[in-house]
Amino acid sequence: MELRLRGKAALVSGASRGIGLAIAERLAAEGMRVLLVARSADRIGEAAARLPGAAAFAADLRQPEAASQAVAAAVGAFGRLDLLVNCAGATQRGDFLALDDAAWADGYALKLFGAVRLSRAAWPHLRAAGGGIVHIAGVGGRQPGADFTIGGSVNAALMNLTKALADRGVAEGVRVDCINPGSIRTGRLTGRIAALAAERGLDQEAAARALAEQTGVARFGEPGEIAAMVAFLAGEEAGYIQGAILDVDGGWMRAV
Ligand SMILES: NC(=O)c1ccc[n+]([C@@H]2O[C@H](COP(=O)([O-])OP(=O)(O)OC[C@H]3O[C@@H](n4cnc5c(N)ncnc54)[C@H](OP(=O)(O)O)[C@@H]3O)[C@@H](O)[C@H]2O)c1
Known part of the structure; x- marks a missing residue:
C-alpha cells in the first residue's frame, strides 16, 4: 500500500528504543524525514545516522521547555511538520500504597505533560501542513489494574486528550488519533x-x-506491529479517521 508519506516530516518522542524506535524506522522507510527525540543522545544519534533524512534531538521531556525546543528543532531541520507521535513514557508500576508523590509526578511529567506540551507546540505546524498526531497510550487506560495506577490513569487521560484535540482538529484540519498497545x-x-x-x-x-x-x-506483540498502525494512520488512506482510539493488543481488550 502506498501511504504517500514521502517527503513529509515527523517528530517521534521516545525514539531511542522499543516502540518509538520501531516507529521512527518505519516512518523513515516510508520516506518521511524523522526527528528522533529521547534523552540518550548516543542511541538516537546512531539511529538518525542510519535512517535516511533523519535527525536527532536529545532532551528530557519532563522539562517544561524541552517540547517547544524539540518542535523548533524539527521545523528547523525539515522546514515543516506533518506528524507528531507521542510515544515517550515511563510510568512506575507497583503497590499503590508504595507509590509516592514523586513517582506520580514523574509519570505524569513525561507521558501526559510531555505529550500535552509537544502537541501544543506542534499544533500550528501540523495545522499548516494538514498533518496529525498519534498518541501511544496503552490498554491499561481502558482496563485498570491494582499495580498500574499511574500508567493506567495517564493512558486514560491521553485517550480523553485525543478526543478533545480531535474535536478541535475537525475545524482546523489536524487528525488526532490514539493507539493502545497491549x-x-x-x-x-x-x-x-x-x-x-x-x-x-x-x-x-x-x-x-x-x-x-x-x-x-x-x-x-512486536514493536513493528505498532509502527505499522502509526504509518497507516499517518497516510492518506486514513484521511477519514479522526479521534480514533485503536487497541493493537492481540485481542486482550474484550470490552465493547
Ligand atoms: N511495551 C509495551 O508492552 C507497552 C504497552 C502499552 C503501552 N506502552 C507505551 O508505549 C510507549 C513506549 O513503550 P516501550 O515499551 O517502547 O518503552 P521503552 O522501551 O522503555 O522506551 C521508552 C522511550 O521513552 C524514552 N524516555 C523515557 N524517559 C524519557 C524522558 N524523560 N524524556 C524523553 N524521553 C524519555 C526512552 O528514551 P531515553 O531513556 O533515552 O530517554 C525510550 O526511548 C510508552 O509510552 C509505554 O507506556 C508500551
Missing part, C-alpha cells in the same frame, strides 16, 4: 517477565507464558 516485546516487557519469574520462581519462558495467559492473548 503487551509489546520491548525492554519494559522483558523487565516485567523477569520480575514475574523472580516472584513465582519460574524460568523466563514459563513467566512469559504466565503473563500472556493473564491477558488471554496468544502471543506478545
